[in-house]
Amino acid sequence: MAAIFPVSSQEKHEKTKPSTKSITLRISKFNPGKDHATTFLEFPVSYEKWTTVLDAILEVKNYHDHSIGVRYSCRQAMCGSCGMIINGKPKLACFTKISELDSDVVTVEPMNNFPLIRDLVVGFERMFSTHKRIKPYIIREDSEISSGAKEFLQTPEDVEKYIQFSGCIKCGLCNSACPTMAVDSTFIGPQGLAQAYRYIADNRDQGKDERLRIIDERHGIWGCHFAGSCSQVCPKGVDPAMGIQLLRGYLLGYRK
Amino acid sequence: MEKDRKEGIKGMANPGRYGIERVAYWLMRITGLGLLVYFIGHIYETSSLLDGKAAWNSMLELTQTTEGHIFLALVIGMCVFHTGNGIRLMIAEAGFGFGKARRPDYPYTPSSLNMKNKLCIYVSIGLAALAMMYGLGVMYDV
Amino acid sequence: MSSIMRESHIMKIHYLTALVAVGFVIIHIMVRVMQGFSDSLLFDNVIANYKSIPYAIVLEAMLILISVHGFNGLRIILLEIKQGRVYENAVTYGCLAAMIILIAYGSRTIIMASMGMV
Numbered sequence: 390m391a392a393i394f395p396v397s398s399q400e401k402h403e404k405t406k407p408s409t410k411s412i413t414l415r416i417s418k419f420n421p422g423k424d425h426a427t428t429f430l431e432f433p434v435s436y437e438k439w440t441t442v443l444d445a446i447l448e449v450k451n452y453h454d455h456s457i458g459v460r461y462s463c464r465q466a467m468c469g470s471c472g473m474i475i476n477g478k479p480k481l482a483c484f485t486k487i488s489e490l491d492s493d494v495v496t497v498e499p500m501n502n503f504p505l506i507r508d509l510v511v512g513f514e515r516m517f518s519t520h521k522r523i524k525p526y527i528i529r530e531d532s533e534i535s536s537g538a539k540e541f542l543q544t545p546e547d548v549e550k551y552i553q554f555s556g557c558i559k560c561g562l563c564n565s566a567c568p569t570m571a572v573d574s575t576f577i578g579p580q581g582l583a584q585a586y587r588y589i590a591d592n593r594d595q596g597k598d599e600r601l602r603i604i605d606e607r608h609g610i611w612g613c614h615f616a617g618s619c620s621q622v623c624p625k626g627v628d629p630a631m632g633i634q635l636l637r638g639y640l641l642g643y644r645k
Numbered sequence: 646m647e648k649d650r651k652e653g654i655k656g657m658a659n660p661g662r663y664g665i666e667r668v669a670y671w672l673m674r675i676t677g678l679g680l681l682v683y684f685i686g687h688i689y690e691t692s693s694l695l696d697g698k699a700a701w702n703s704m705l706e707l708t709q710t711t712e713g714h715i716f717l718a719l720v721i722g723m724c725v726f727h728t729g730n731g732i733r734l735m736i737a738e739a740g741f742g743f744g745k746a747r748r749p750d751y752p753y754t755p756s757s758l759n760m761k762n763k764l765c766i767y768v769s770i771g772l773a774a775l776a777m778m779y780g781l782g783v784m785y786d787v
Numbered sequence: 788m789s790s791i792m793r794e795s796h797i798m799k800i801h802y803l804t805a806l807v808a809v810g811f812v813i814i815h816i817m818v819r820v821m822q823g824f825s826d827s828l829l830f831d832n833v834i835a836n837y838k839s840i841p842y843a844i845v846l847e848a849m850l851i852l853i854s855v856h857g858f859n860g861l862r863i864i865l866l867e868i869k870q871g872r873v874y875e876n877a878v879t880y881g882c883l884a885a886m887i888i889l890i891a892y893g894s895r896t897i898i899m900a901s902m903g904m905v
Contacts, residue, residue: 421648477662501652511650553746566663568670571656573867574649590746605795607875612867614673615737617666617758626749631757638740640795654868674864681857688850688893694837694900698830705828728809735802783824 411435412487414445416457417498420507429496430454436487442495443471443482446509458508466624469560473509474498479565479622500565502574516561519577523585523603528596541593554587554632556625563619563629569612576612577604579619583629585610586636597639605640613637666758669766673730676723683720714784721780722773729769737762801859808852811845818842837900850893858886 414434419427432453434445443461450457462468464483471482475497476490487495503511533540563579564570570578577585585604589597604610613633620630638644652659660671693704707713736742743756818836819827826832836842862882866875899905 419648499650501650501656503650505648505650549745549747551746552748556749568657568667569867571652572654573870574651575870576867605793607794607866608870609794611794611798611863614670615666615734615757616663616670617755617762618663620755620757621663621666623753623755626751626753626755628746628749628753628755628757631743631746631755634737634743634757635740635746637738641739641799643739643741657867677857677860678864681861684853684857685889688889688896691833692892692896694830694833695896695905697905701830701833709828724812728805731805735806783820786825 409435410488412445412492413494414449415494415496416446416449416508417496418457418508419499419505420458421505427498430457434487438486438488440487441483442473442475442480442485442487442490442497445487445495446482446497458506458510460510467558469558472500472511472560472562472565474500474565479562481560481562481624484624500561502565502567502570503561511561513559513561515574516559516564516578516580519581520559520584523577523581523588523600524596525584525588527588527591527594528599529594543592547592550592551587551590554583554590554627554629557584557587557627557629558625560624562622562624563627566618566622567613568616568618569614573608573612575608577609579613579629579633582610582613582636583619583627583632586632589636589639601639604636610637610640664758665763665766669730669769672726672770673734676727679723680720680727683716683723714781717784718777718781722777725776726769726773729772730766733762733765733769797859801856804852804856804859808849808856811849811852814845815849834900834903834905837897838903840901843897843901846897847894850897851890854886854890854893858882858889 411433414432415429416432417427418424418430432449434448436445441464443459443464446457446459447461450459459471459482461471461483463470466481466484469481472479473482474480475482475485476492476495479500482497497509499505499509499511503513504515506512557580559580561580563583567576567579569576582604585600588594589600610633613630615630615634617630620628623629635644658671658674660668690704690708693700708717737757742761743759822832827836837846859882862878865878865882
């Protein structure tokens with residue numbers, strides 16, 4: 390049961406009092422079909438301690454410049470749509486509060502290492518096709534429908550082995566931070582590799598050899614040099630760097 | 646029409662923004678390339694032996710200078726860092742030193758970026774600095 | 788190399804050459820330090836070192852191991868920087884050729900010096 394504390398009228402007033410704090414929001418504008426160079430539009434935006442970068446962008450879009458291209462959906466770090474570079478680092482705009490940034494100027498740019506569609510929107514086709522390449526589903530001959538047991542039982546310990554990696558929302562922040570992706574767009578990338586581990590570590594899956602063959606190639610898993618930047622920016626605690634190193638254990642013969 | 650936002654070599658080589666692990670990645674590359682350049686030079690340098698004592702001595706005159714000693718000290722540092730960090734990477738890349746995968750809890754501290762790993766990087770840098778000092782001491786008979 | 792071997796096999800060689808080379812480099816440095824750095828560079832002392840067969844074997848092993856490790860490292864970096872079938876094959880076979888040339892060039896010094904052909 391929740392405890393109820395009396396709130397004084399002064400506290401009430403302080404809580405609802407609008408903030409006088411404001412920042413300058415710099416938004417990257419570039420349309421590859423029309424523009425020759427990226428320009429930054431600057432807008433003064435006032436904010437509360439709970440205002441997210443996405444809120445600020447949408448305020449600008451609603452009241453100052455309708456033409457700003459931004460992709461978003463759930464506003465709660467579930468859909469992975471609003472990844473962008475915020476003050477130099479890849480973050481989810483809906484998951485980043487302006488007050489946390491501790492800066493009077495907030496610069497938003499589209500994510501690196503992706504093809505740019507317009508302004509803050511990048512194309513995910515390449516990432517999704519790589520994701521698809523590693524076969525992100527349970528591979529086995531029988532199915533839960535045909536099996537006599539009707540369902541494949543797992544102990545909580547079995548689930549712990551992969552649950553961390555199943556939290557991936559495919560926002561692309563890890564690929565944007567990866568130093569190998571910065572130069573090699575044929576690299577599978579931390580997103581795809583962590584997902585390969587997610588399925589290999591699942592004891593219901595029998596597609597280990599198939600997936601290991603896919604990732605053990607020139608632009609596969611060995612393109613990771615454990616810089617750890619992917620794990621640093623992951624907003625869901627997936628820790629792709631860990632998944633990749635654990636995955637390598639299979640190829641080096643330390644894991645069976 | 647789309648434009649690729651690939652960061653390029655500048656983004657790959659930028660050691661800032663992502664903490665000590667990214668610095669270690671950058672140092673590993675630079676020291677590796679530096680050591681390869683030194684190694685090729687060293688093979689060439691020692692081949693002067695075959696041309697006799699005079700050729701060897703004139704090669705020494707080129708390399709046994711203050712600049713040459715500073716360069717050699719840098720090579721020692723690069724070698725020690727590359728070895729120390731390389732051993733860390735070999736252990737990590739075999740999947741050891743992270744603990745077990747587990748259900749993540751907010752604020753999601755990644756176990757791959759744990760203190761053990763960071764400490765190994767700092768120790769590698771520290772050992773490289775010490776080895777450089779020791780090397781300079783040996784070269785100058787201190 | 789990649790068309791001949793799986794990348795994981797190449798990486799196993801990369802790790803192994805590194806580990807063994809570290810051991811030999813330590814021996815190489817210890818020998819020089821024990822002789823005294825300046826004295827170890829004297830022509831006669833260097834030739835005497837090469838004439839010691841176990842030491843010449845250490846040098847040859849080090850030459851091969853570091854060349855394999857170094858040029859594979861270079862190949863990895865170059866393959867990341869640019870992609871394309873022609874470029875990738877040029878890099879792969881170029882690094883392999885450079886490695887072989889360096890090993891041959893270094894071996895010439897070791898063999899001739901250890902056989903007293905100076």
